Amino acid sequence: MPDPIYVKEAFARIADRYVMTNHVLSMGADMWWRRVVTKRIKALNPAKLLDVASGTGDLALSIQDAMPHAKVIATDFCAEMLEHASSRGVHQTLVADALELPFPDGEFDVVTVAFGLRNMADYERALIEMRRVLKTGGSLFILDFSLPNGVMCAPYRFYLHHILPKLAGFLTKEKDAYEYLGGSIEQFPSGAAMIALLEKTGFVDSTAKPMTFGVVSVYEAVRQG
Numbered sequence: 001m002p003d004p005i006y007v008k009e010a011f012a013r014i015a016d017r018y019v020m021t022n023h024v025l026s027m028g029a030d031m032w033w034r035r036v037v038t039k040r041i042k043a044l045n046p047a048k049l050l051d052v053a054s055g056t057g058d059l060a061l062s063i064q065d066a067m068p069h070a071k072v073i074a075t076d077f078c079a080e081m082l083e084h085a086s087s088r089g090v091h092q093t094l095v096a097d098a099l100e101l102p103f104p105d106g107e108f109d110v111v112t113v114a115f116g117l118r119n120m121a122d123y124e125r126a127l128i129e130m131r132r133v134l135k136t137g138g139s140l141f142i143l144d145f146s147l148p149n150g151v152m153c154a155p156y157r158f159y160l161h162h163i164l165p166k167l168a169g170f171l172t173k174e175k176d177a178y179e180y181l182g183g184s185i186e187q188f189p190s191g192a193a194m195i196a197l198l199e200k201t202g203f204v205d206s207t208a209k210p211m212t213f214g215v216v217s218v219y220e221a222v223r224q225g
Contacts, residue, residue: 054093073093075095108138112140112142142219144216145215147185149214152215206222
């Protein structure tokens with residue numbers, strides 16, 4: 001599991017360049033990935049949504065723009081990242097640890113976490129906490145990196161461990177900030193393993209949708225009553 005102190009300090013150091021770096025490293029695909037999630041959420045027409053580990057607010061902004069009627073709250077444990085989310089237009093932000101969310105049970109229709117669960121110190125505890133703040137029948141969306149299968153796996157791993165850290169270091173001027181990324185993706189449960197974890201933590205109707213040759217996946221699950 002990632003060291004939360006290291007992760008928090010790393011994100012604080014790269015906050016100013018985080019959005020630009022993500023667009024470059026993904027060649028712009030990160031914007032499409034978030035649009036896919038937003039479109040699915042819009043179909044559910046939620047009144048109140050929580051974006052956990054929101055960072056600079058990319059997904060929260062996408063949802064907010066698509067559903068101006070909905071109340072969107074963005075949380076993150078890194079204040080420096082949330083400052084950027086606020087300055088970019090996220091209406092409501094709150095510094096909070098995903099393992100101890102400061103909300104009552106059953107508060108939200110939808111909970112989202114994009115590229116954040118992988119960085120948490122305890123995946124299971126985080127999912128249980130997200131389930132707690134969801135209404136019965138509410139939906140959880142997870143967008144995160146995964147490993148592709150077949151012929152794409154080897155070249156992607158080479159990029160992940162040898163090219164991406166150097167390119168990210170150059171873009172952010174923080175050489176070590178992305179060095180942990182490859183290992184965190186390798187260790188993060190994906191596909192069937194994530195479905196099993198969701199079911200273990202009380203979710204039902206879990207689905208996994210790989211995108212862009214499987215380098216990312218969208219997971220959707222429902223809180224069981």
